[in-house]
Amino acid sequence: MRATVIHGPRDIRLEDVPDPEVRLATDALVRVVASCVCGSDLWPYRGVTETSEPGRIGHEFVGVVEDMGSEVATLKVGDFVIAPFALSDNTCVHCRNGVHTSCERGAWWGGRDEHDLPIDAGQGEAVRVPMADGTLVATPGMPDDAAIPSLLTLSDVMGTGHHAAVSAGVGPRTTVVVVGDGAVGLCGVLAAKRLGAERVIAMSRHSDRQEVARAFGATDIVEERGDAGVARVRDLLGGVGADSVLECVGTKESMQQAIDSARPGGRVGYVGVPAGGAELPIRQLFGSNVSVGGGVAPVRGYLEELLAATMDGSIDPGRVFDLHLPLEQVADAYAAMDERRSIKVLLRP
Amino acid sequence: MRATVIHGPRDIRLEDVPDPEVRLATDALVRVVASCVCGSDLWPYRGVTETSEPGRIGHEFVGVVEDMGSEVATLKVGDFVIAPFALSDNTCVHCRNGVHTSCERGAWWGGRDEHDLPIDAGQGEAVRVPMADGTLVATPGMPDDAAIPSLLTLSDVMGTGHHAAVSAGVGPRTTVVVVGDGAVGLCGVLAAKRLGAERVIAMSRHSDRQEVARAFGATDIVEERGDAGVARVRDLLGGVGADSVLECVGTKESMQQAIDSARPGGRVGYVGVPAGGAELPIRQLFGSNVSVGGGVAPVRGYLEELLAATMDGSIDPGRVFDLHLPLEQVADAYAAMDERRSIKVLLRP
Structure with a gap:
């Protein structure tokens, strides 16, 4: 598949990478429907934080479950899911306290899971999602295409x-x-x-x-x-x-x-x-x-509440996306945000 | 009357000073029944903060109203009153928000009032209290002597x-x-x-x-x-x-x-x-x-609630006073707290 790799300041490339697959019984494989660029992605892009070696990037995406491990209980193949910008088990004491970003088993997109296996990042075509039951939230039914920008904002x-x-x-x-x-x-x-x-x-x-x-x-x-x-x-x-x-x-x-x-x-x-x-x-x-x-927002803890508000039309946060680009143009997306030509760019694989 | 004056590091003296009297229609004159030394009084005592000229000291006291100006409405002569460590009008927007320490007309014991008149401090025999209606809270009836330490803690x-x-x-x-x-x-x-x-x-x-x-x-x-x-x-x-x-x-x-x-x-x-x-x-x-x-505690805003809890015996904070001394020994009181021989010293004029 293709996924975004940052090589250094202002060096964003869409590359061919190995296709992800279910590795653990608690994994899900998600085909990305939309992802986007975050203001914090601009830090390595601008060289404010160092990129010591090429790495996957992107931590906001929504998509459809294509496959999953035997222990995943709350999802099914075909579900449309929202991925928060941090992975969490949703069961540890910190998650129960609503602080999912301090999850005892927490991990980050583009990082490593608790078995030291690499985790895909969001700006790509597909993602292996560890701790899928804890991390992902499925929408009730398949959303209209018009709803996707707002649903994507729930990632972050x-x-x-x-x-x-x-x-x-x-x-x-x-x-x-x-x-x-x-x-x-x-x-x-x-x-x-x-x-x-x-x-x-x-x-x-x-x-x-x-x-x-x-x-x-x-x-x-x-x-x-x-x-x-x-x-x-x-x-x-x-x-x-x-x-x-x-x-x-x-x-x-x-x-x-x-x-x-x-x-x-x-x-x-x-x-x-x-x-x-x-x-x-x-x-x-x-x-x-x-x-x-x-602090770092425990968005997983707010997801059900904000998903309901989005589905019933109380909020329409998708308006923050003032530029939609195909994933091929991910480098342009970064430049548009860097130059403040765009508030936020949505990417479609 | 006699009142405590700090002259410099470890130089605390009980001195004869002018008798206070009602100067403004909103003043009350309070005869001090008990006062005490605060941990923050040790800062100038230890020379951590500078004493540029001799000054009155002490910001915690309880006492009895002896006289008052014509506009004081909530008190009467003979009332036993608690003085919070900061003066406030209890009517401005910040007081209504419960942040009496940010009162628009706020002042401090030993400082100056809004007319630039000097305000007595607490470690003395009597105190002119500006904005008496806002600042002071009267107890329901005259408390037992045994209750005075707990009531005094409500000052600070x-x-x-x-x-x-x-x-x-x-x-x-x-x-x-x-x-x-x-x-x-x-x-x-x-x-x-x-x-x-x-x-x-x-x-x-x-x-x-x-x-x-x-x-x-x-x-x-x-x-x-x-x-x-x-x-x-x-x-x-x-x-x-x-x-x-x-x-x-x-x-x-x-x-x-x-x-x-x-x-x-x-x-x-x-x-x-x-x-x-x-x-x-x-x-x-x-x-x-x-x-x-x-931050700096708006104790005036909590006074009614904590007074009720003290009067009904739910709390007995007066136990923090492990040394009671006559006002004459105010210098010993400072030394005892400075040397951590005492948690907190109560002074009786």
Whole structure:
């Protein structure tokens, strides 16, 4: 089959690789229907993180079960399934606590399973899925083609935006600020709206992203950044600051923006992978009683809830995909996201 | 009257100062019945923070209203009152949000009020209390002398320990670790027990403090610190870590101990004033989804609830006072706490 391999900075290739097959009794073999490029895939693409040797890449995909091992109990051949960006057994104590990203048997796409067998990544034609019962969630019936973009966001960005909102304590009548207008930030707007927020202020300078933010439920857009952005947010919120702030970028500046935008006693929910130097200013947090929670999103734990909301039409997060390309053009997909010509690119094998 | 003045490191004096009187229509004049020394008073005492000029000290006291201005509506002369460690109007948006320490008109004992008039501190014979309606809470009737130590803890340490527990999300069936065996940490044990914690592990090396911790509801004592302490906690909790960790010290080491003791997805509630270098390790927090919340405790917001619990005998936090001295011996009180001969010293004018 063909799968995406990263060789180094800005060197993305679609290559012929061995066909995956069921190796363990708990495996499923999934034919990929759609995958996509994540903001975090741009880190090795840009050389921010090192690529020491060529490796498979991509951790978001949906597809159809083609084969499975004898012990897989919750799936059947022909099921349409959603794969979260992390593998988990869904039974250990951490999974039961809802923190599937800390699963005792957890693994990552493109990595190794507990038997040290290689795991395929998402940007390819097929994937061997270890711990299939724990990792995959099947849709009720075969979805329409039009539903696929929204279902694909449940692999990562919608669950991650939801995690930011939950971690920031968003609920009915909450005032919310979302820092970051990437796909995760936009999904954070949608999640906050869905959870009942009264006011959702999206911080964005890009008209295309502002448009999606408004469609997702943003009540206000703030284009300013830094101190000017904080002043504008406070002005919109009666001088008080927000109850809940979703930090969806991961830089020191964006985290500071988020903390400064919270009211005393407010909560910052962060899901941006922390980039260099992003320590937290504890004295400021102490004095203002602003709390900080979140982290790598346990999207598996949210999947059933968000799948139901997607299927019944309450949310349509698939709008974050503003470019659809065939898998052959995966290198173009990376370039489009790198150059911010696209919010998020969907790939079809 | 006589009041305590700090002149510099280890230079605490009881001096004659002007008698306070009602200056504003919203003032009350309170005759102090009992006050005490706080762990944070030891910072200037030890020279960790600078004393640039002699200043009043003490921010915890209870007493009786002797006089008040014409606009004070919720108190009457003769009321026994509890003074939280921060002054607040109890009406602004931050107070309504329960964050009285961020009150728009907030002030501090020994500081200046909004008219730049000096405010007395707590370790003296009497205190002019600005914003008396907002700041003070009267007990229902005159308490027994035996109840005074517990009521005095509501000025700070009991409310602060409670804030740590609330910020750490303690509730029914929670597993809890308390880092710090000072008066605040011990009150944190009591607060966690009161909030329904199933397991409360107190980290303490001192037999006298261990005894109070057990009386307050600790189910386990861990004497080890650092990695050995974390290993012992995990061992006690089935290898998982605690749902809630109360950080009641404020050093980099104690915060790290707290974070390391939390399970993935767990919560650290911190109330220790952050000492130098206590930045938070965001990459570790991100990977484990451990959240950090808390700060300077808005004890005024908890006062009615904790007063009711004290009056009905549900809690008896006054046990943290293991030394009672007359105000004349205030310098001895500081020395006893500095040398850890006493957990906390109560002073009677």
